[in-house]
Amino acid sequence: MSLLIQCPKCRAWLLEGIFNQPEFSPCPACGTPLQIEVFPAIFRKTGSGQSGEMILVEGESSCFYHPQKKAVRPCDGCGRFLCALCDCELHGQHFCPACLEAGRTKGKIKSLDNQRTLYDNIALALAIYPMLIFYFTLITAPMALFVAIRYWKSPQSILHRTKIRYIAAANIALLQISGWTAFFIILATRR
Amino acid sequence: MPEMRYQRLTRARARSTFAAAFTSRSSLWLGDDHLLSVDSTGYSETYKRFYFRDIQAIVITETNRRTIWNGVLILPPVFALVGLMMSAFPLRQNVGAAIAWSIIATIFLVPLLINNLLGSTCTSQLSTAVQIEKLPSLSRVRQTRKVLEKIRPLVTAAQGALTAEEVSERMRETVRRTPNATLPSPAAEPSGVPPILS
Numbered sequence: 096m097s098l099l100i101q102c103p104k105c106r107a108w109l110l111e112g113i114f115n116q117p118e119f120s121p122c123p124a125c126g127t128p129l130q131i132e133v134f135p136a137i138f139r140k141t142g143s144g145q146s147g148e149m150i151l152v153e154g155e156s157s158c159f160y161h162p163q164k165k166a167v168r169p170c171d172g173c174g175r176f177l178c179a180l181c182d183c184e185l186h187g188q189h190f191c192p193a194c195l196e197a198g199r200t201k202g203k204i205k206s207l208d209n210q211r212t213l214y215d216n217i218a219l220a221l222a223i224y225p226m227l228i229f230y231f232t233l234i235t236a237p238m239a240l241f242v243a244i245r246y247w248k249s250p251q252s253i254l255h256r257t258k259i260r261y262i263a264a265a266n267i268a269l270l271q272i273s274g275w276t277a278f279f280i281i282l283a284t285r286r
Numbered sequence: 287m288p289e290m291r292y293q294r295l296t297r298a299r300a301r302s303t304f305a306a307a308f309t310s311r312s313s314l315w316l317g318d319d320h321l322l323s324v325d326s327t328g329y330s331e332t333y334k335r336f337y338f339r340d341i342q343a344i345v346i347t348e349t350n351r352r353t354i355w356n357g358v359l360i361l362p363p364v365f366a367l368v369g370l371m372m373s374a375f376p377l378r379q380n381v382g383a384a385i386a387w388s389i390i391a392t393i394f395l396v397p398l399l400i401n402n403l404l405g406s407t408c409t410s411q412l413s414t415a416v417q418i419e420k421l422p423s424l425s426r427v428r429q430t431r432k433v434l435e436k437i438r439p440l441v442t443a444a445q446g447a448l449t450a451e452e453v454s455e456r457m458r459e460t461v462r463r464t465p466n467a468t469l470p471s472p473a474a475e476p477s478g479v480p481p482i483l484s
Binding site: 099100103104110111112114115116119127128129130131132133134135136137138139141205206208209210211212213216217220252253254255 | 290291292315322324326328329330331332333334335339340341342343344345346347348409411413414415434438441442445446447448449450453454456457458460461
């Protein structure tokens, strides 16, 4: 990515006179009204990646993943020695790529948590939408109840949410199941 | 570890206007040290975090989407008003039809009114060192400026502030220091790309 900023419409490079203005300023090339807020990070130099130093003296601690490279620190997750190449810093902590991946997939590192399934919404949808064609509820009501119970303790959205959807889904599903049970009992007793 | 509390900055908005029912909806939330962009399909959510220390620029582009929507939304009320006129004049006894047309006109006037009350439209994008992310939930100028007012002090606290003059000065300096080979000069760009403007 360039240090400079492009007009989103005409892609002209913008150099000056248009940044950090309180109102819209026209793009000098296409005239599109732009308001561009620039922060100091744009001028920050990006550090070059490190490849890890080779071991020169025999007996020196080596990287777990690259035995020929010098270890610079242990992983904060598993304690394995890491070279500069394998050392991944995250909010002041140092992880090896394996711990980073494990932390992401198992949701142990919150800042790497980038996807969640909303089981409460799924349970509620299973309980409500099939009511449009009521016969479907014979199958979907137990499914909704199962999802509500099975995923009750699973992580919800990282945005604050209550369990009200689970409760609503379970109650609606129970009502539907009760209705079907009553229907079958009546059907059976009529004969 | 307790989950971070987020403050809502914008309501969810579809990424694409004409596929609102089928695409994910995007909203923006404020965390302690980052902005959180949430894309939700209703059954799953995808998160993107933009740490205040990493935000390089926020670009707001004014668009004419409000005018276009005005053009679209004005048609049903106009038809309803024509219907109202035809049922009301010459003074016929068709009061029921006149009431029905008035209700239809009012119903269709509401979105038109909302479209204008929300103010002018815009598109917004946020730049970091490695990405340019469109923020579909920031689609109205007034709302975008409100959000910008909220996050500016936080980004400034993380990075420091720059005045317009400082930005221009540092941009010029950056261009001077950058070797010609890596500069986006007209010669280096593929044909059709406009030149650098200064």
